[in-house]
Amino acid sequence: MFNRFKKIPSLKTIWQKIKRTMDTSAPLVWFFVLNVVLVWFKTFVNYHMNFNLGAEGATQQFLLFLNPIPTAIIFLSIALYFRGVVSYWVAIAFNLIQSIWLFANVLYYREFSDFLSMGILSSGSSTGNNLSKSIAAIIHWSDYMVFVDIIILILLVVFKQLTIDRKGVQKKFAILTTILGFALMLVDFGIASADRSGLLTRSFDNNYIVKYLGLNEYAVFNAVQTYNQTESRKRAKPADLTxxxxxxxxxxxxxxxxxYGTQKGKNVFMIHLESFQQFLIDYKVDNREVTPNLNKFYHDQHTLSFDNFYNQVGQGKTSDAEMMQENSLYGLATGSAMVKYGTNNTFESLPGILDQRGYTTAAFHGDVASFWNRDNTYKSFGYNYFFSKAYYPNASKPNFNVGYGLKDKIFLQDSAKYIEQLPQPFYAKLITVTNHYPYEIDKANISFPATTTGDNTVDGYVQTAHYLDQAFGELMTYLQKAGLYDNSVFVLYGDHYGISENHQPAIAQLLGKDKVTNYDLAQFQKVPFMIHGNNLKGGINHTYGGEIDMLPTLLDLLGVPDDNMTMFGQDMLSPKYEGVVPMRNGNWITPKYMKYNNQYFNTTNGQQVTLDSDSELKKIATTTQDYVNKVLSYSDAVITGDLLRFDTGRSDFHPVNKKDFDYKKSTGLDRLKEAQKTNPSSVLAKNNGKSTLDMYKTDAPELNGTSAANNDNSSSSSK
Incomplete structure (x- = not known):
């Protein structure tokens, strides 16, 4: 009976059959075909394993199957124009190039849910010094499988296990093969355009480009897009701004x-909560609050807390959040606006606006000044001072840092030295960094249990968030003692998600669900936005809004008119505010409906709906999408065309002169010292030169020689 089952051939037998086939006729052609199949196979597998492209229906699935093939043929066909062993090495080289691009995008997508762009690659010098630790945490051993075939092919050629085609193929055959690749690309584009009209002109989501056209085609599209952004300033004219x-x-x-104007004349503390998501507010692990200090602040009767507030960042992540927070301009569809345009563009930024109204403006960041091009961009924004890593002696000590700069407790305490010297009123932005991917911190600073999802990236997130919360509590205590609390307005915001949607099983566990839907992932884009003032009427505000709305909302409270400003956000406190939240990729959220990952949902109950089944949705979706496309396009035009340089009709704001600012440490310290005499309104000056730094108490073990686990003073009471 068992004789009916043939013996499974060994790998050696299979290889011998393949080799005989390749040897008997056109060895180079077979080697070319083998490489095309290998490139297609690993790309197609990674489409499904590592990317969330959302392919639905037979057409999109077919395109996902087809789109790796055209460019694989085009690139690898170059090898057919050569003869002998050179042609084999050229084929392997183009296989390697495509594999490196695939590998890099797998890593980038795993953390950022997006694909690499020319803008991000060109900003490497601005961000690369901090990425090595993050990349080490991102890589899985299976990622290296994309290079296994290349290693095998190299060994086969080196050890002469392949018959080298010395004659090569006819030039006509090589040309026809290349043409075939382009023909298949046109077929792909034709089918894609029929399924989604305006794919290349109206899409802000890179997932669509990859899903319909392919990963290599996306690279070409993005390169053209980046070139157009660069050229747009040359083509821009005043009529565009009009x-x-x-x-x-x-x-x-x-x-x-x-x-309106209830916080006029107060100091402004803008506290940037790195990678901090809204779900952390009131969240508990082992019946302990992750963020007791922030929870108390959130529920304070004088804090306006928005619980339907979304991050709207693109590839620029933190820099995009800053662009929106300071300017009410969106980040770009590709790359970082601060890196590409921050040095030379004209802006109408919050620091510049407040500086021209008598404020001292300062930014604090415990990392290198060049990160995200801040040292140049902040001059364009109008910051009087930028206290970066050079100002913090502790920043030179390795164990005082974590990935992206000084640990928050040390950073905030060391910042007090400069805060007390700022002439009042002042605007101070403090950028925290400890709660940054990969959410790791030394044991001496851990005083909170990790979650137990089994996802190493996710489980440490609550521990670094708890550390940030402790640092925030220490800062607030100091400001109260130093006499700055009551005369200040505090703005807290999360810049972007901390846990990307590529960790869906872990997200489901955190949210107490069996699995998550696109609706749940949309809710996971919420970040905190809180505004606190001593006499402010607070409470939990359910208005829908996003980071683009922060600036006009704050200007309302400060009593600063913005009628002539070019801002794409709206005042969330206005009685006419409707709550339309555009996302950088073209998705959107409204109080009634939302669009996320190409699906529509009822915002209030999370039920999925379709355009065909809901006539009200169909009407809202059309008008909302038109609005979203318009504001994103217009905002892009303002930045890429530097259109604000043409705005000469402003009476309440004049363009910032970048030459007025110098962030060298010696210059900054001299200016602070001189300010104590020329404008003696700082806390230090009002205290007759006596420092308040002894009032700042921290349990940072680096400074005290203790363990945070044995010195956790944070509250864990239930709400």
Whole structure:
């Protein structure tokens, strides 16, 4: 009976059959075909294993199957124009190039849910010094499988296990093969365009480009997109801004008389909560609050806390959040606006606006000044001072740092030295970094249990968030003792998600669900936005909004008119505010409906709906998508064309002169010292030169020689 089953051939037998086939006719052609199949196979497998492209229906699945093939044929066919062993090495080289591009995108997508762009690659010098630790945490051993075939092919050629085709193929055959690749690309594009019209002109989501056209085609599309951005400044003209300002004027909303100007003349603390998501507020692990200090602040009667507030960043992540927070301009569709345009563009930024109204403006960041091109961009924004790594002696000590700069407790304590010297009123932005991917911190600073999802990336997130919360609590205590708390308005915001949607099983466990839907992932894009003032009427505000709305909302509270400003956000406190939240990739959220990952949901109950089944949705979706596309396009035009340089009609703001600012440490310290005499309104000056630093208490073990686990003073009471 068992004789009916043939013996399974060994790998050696299979290889011998393949080799005989390749040897008997056109060895180079077979080697070319083998490489095309290998490139297609590993790309197609990674489409499904490591990317969330959302292919639905037979057409999209077919395109996902087809789209790795055209460029594989085009690139690898170059080998057919050579003869002898050179042609084999050329084929292997082009296999390697495509594999490196695939490998790099797998790593990048795993953390950022997006694909690499020319803009991100060109910003490497600005961000690369901190990425090595993050990349080490991202890589899985299976990622290296994309290179296994290349190693095998190299060994086969080196050890002469392949018959080398010395004659090669006819040039006509090589040309026809290349043409075949381009023909298949056109077929792919034709089918894709029929399934999604305006794919290359109206899409802000890179997932669509890869899903429909392919990973290599996306690289070409992105390169063209980046080139167009670079050329747009040369083509820009004043009429472009006139059209946009007319649109912006129609979006201006009336102020809320209950809030307008209630915080006028106060100091402003802008506290940047790195990678901090809204779900952490009131979240507990082992019946302990992850962020007791922030929870207390969130629920304070004088804190306006928005619980439906979304991050809207693109590839620029933190830098995009800063661009929106300071300017009410979106980040770019590709790359970082601060890196590419921050040095030379004209902006109407919050620091510049407040500086021209008598404020001292300062940014604090415990990392190198060049990160995200801040040292140049902040001059364009109008910051008087930028206290970066050079100002912090402790930053030179390795164990005082974590990945992206000084640990938060040390950073905030060391910043107090400069805060107490700032002439009042001042605007101070403090950028925390400890709660940054990969969410690792030394044992001496761990005083909170990790979650137990089994995902190493996710489980440490609550521990670094708890550390950030402790640092925040220490800062607030100091400001109260130093007399700065009551005369200040505090703005806290999370810049972007901390846990990407590529960790869905872990997210489901954190949220207490069996699995997550796209609706759940959309909710996971919420970040905190809180505004606290001593006499501010607070409470939990359910208004829908996003980071683009932070600037006009704050200007309302400070009593600063913005009628002539080019801002794409709106005042969330206005009685006419409707709560439309565009996402950088073209998705959107409204109080009634949302679009996320090409699916539509009822915002209030999370039920998925379709355009065909809901006539109200169909109407709202059309008008909302048109609005979203317009504001994103207009914002891009303002940045890439540097259109604000043409704005000469402003009476309440004049362009910043970048030459007025110098962030060298010696210059900054001299200016602070001189300010104590020329404008003696700082805490230090009002205290007759006596420092308040002895009032700042921290349990940072690096400074005290203790373990945070034995010195955790944070609250763990239930709400």
């Amino acid at each position: 059209k946009i300002k007319k649109f912006v004027a129609t979006q201006k909303l009336p102020d809320n008389i209950q809030y």
